Amino acid sequence: MEIVFTDQNFDQEVLKSDKPTLVDFWAPWCGPCQMMGPIIEELAKEIGDKAKIGKLNVDENPIVAQNFSIMSIPTVMIFKGGKMVKQRVGVQSKEALKEELEKA
Numbered sequence: 001m002e003i004v005f006t007d008q009n010f011d012q013e014v015l016k017s018d019k020p021t022l023v024d025f026w027a028p029w030c031g032p033c034q035m036m037g038p039i040i041e042e043l044a045k046e047i048g049d050k051a052k053i054g055k056l057n058v059d060e061n062p063i064v065a066q067n068f069s070i071m072s073i074p075t076v077m078i079f080k081g082g083k084m085v086k087q088r089v090g091v092q093s094k095e096a097l098k099e100e101l102e103k104a
Contacts (some may be wrong), residue, residue, distance in 0.1 A: 002044040003054030005065040019103035021052040
């Protein structure tokens with residue numbers, strides 16, 4: 001199941017996570033972001049407990065979005081050990097994201 005990341009829980013849930021963590025930066029008004037929604041949900045089901053997968057609404061959580069210089073959405077970032085290890089901008093396939101998570 002995907003997690004909702006926020007300005008308040010980002011450090012604990014993402015940066016301090018002991019698992020690789022994928023964060024989908026999105027906004028409700030963004031068409032391509034809406035296309036990513038089902039992809040992220042399917043990936044979360046497939047990956048299970050091997051990694052954390054979630055979404056962060058950039059409109060509701062501007063601090064994290066600003067800290068990571070999110071200029072375009074959807075942006076997907078993968079974190080491991082408190083650091084961002086991969087960034088992809090635009091709509092991505094489930095297979096590509098799964099491959100990146102497995103490498104992390």
